[in-house]
Amino acid sequence: MSALTARRPFDSGKLTATLLFLPPALLLFTLFVMMPVVEAAWCTAFQLERLRQPEELDRLRQLPLRVRQPRPSARLPQQHPDLVVSLSIQLPLPLSLALILAEKFRGAVALRMLFFMPYILAEIATGLIFSFVYDGDYGLLAAIFRAFGAQAPHLLASPQTSMLAI
Numbered sequence: 686m687s688a689l690t691a692r693r694p695f696d697s698g699k700l701t702a703t704l705l706f707l708p709p710a711l712l713l714f715t716l717f718v719m720m721p722v723v724e725a726a727w728c729t730a731f732q733l734e735r736l737r738q739p740e741e742l743d744r745l746r747q748l749p750l751r752v753r754q755p756r757p758s759a760r761l762p763q764q765h766p767d768l769v770v771s772l773s774i775q776l777p778l779p780l781s782l783a784l785i786l787a788e789k790f791r792g793a794v795a796l797r798m799l800f801f802m803p804y805i806l807a808e809i810a811t812g813l814i815f816s817f818v819y820d821g822d823y824g825l826l827a828a829i830f831r832a833f834g835a836q837a838p839h840l841l842a843s844p845q846t847s848m849l850a851i
Contacts (some may be wrong), residue, residue: 729768796810816841 786797818825821839830837840850 726768815850 718788756760782800786793786800817823821827821842822838826840827837838846840846
């Protein structure tokens with residue numbers, strides 16, 4: 686039996702979750718990833734600088750229109766090899782790694798764990814730091830309260846105060 690026929694059909698719960706979470710994710714991806722990439726490529730192709738001197742802008746406005754609009758396709762590979770090399774590495778490499786991680790093979794779980802460990806460890810470290818800060822007996826907040834002679838609150842002990850602490 687092939688891998689395609691062994692998969693279960695897409696259920697309505699997953700479809701609802703996908704339709705709920707996909708538009709905001711695509712909007713954020715477009716705003717914070719795609720728009721800066723397109724703007725950087727545009728500025729690179731036309732050699733625009735954000736911080737030009739005003740006198741340079743005046744000289745640029747006085748140039749004829751055909752001089753101000755160079756052909757970016759003819760100039761890009763010669764003058765900007767770093768952009769070409771960067772795009773040829775930064776797009777295919779992560780895509781191929783994602784496709785490898787999506788496959789089912791022996792050791793795939795260990796490989797996924799290896800790749801995602803830095804992200805998981807950062808979240809775990811943040812949680813531990815905040816649990817030490819908010820500890821009512823030995824935490825940083827308890828030490829501050831004790832320095833002023835007050836009883837330290839146990840913020841993580843009840844649902845109401847733990848949401849406030851978060």
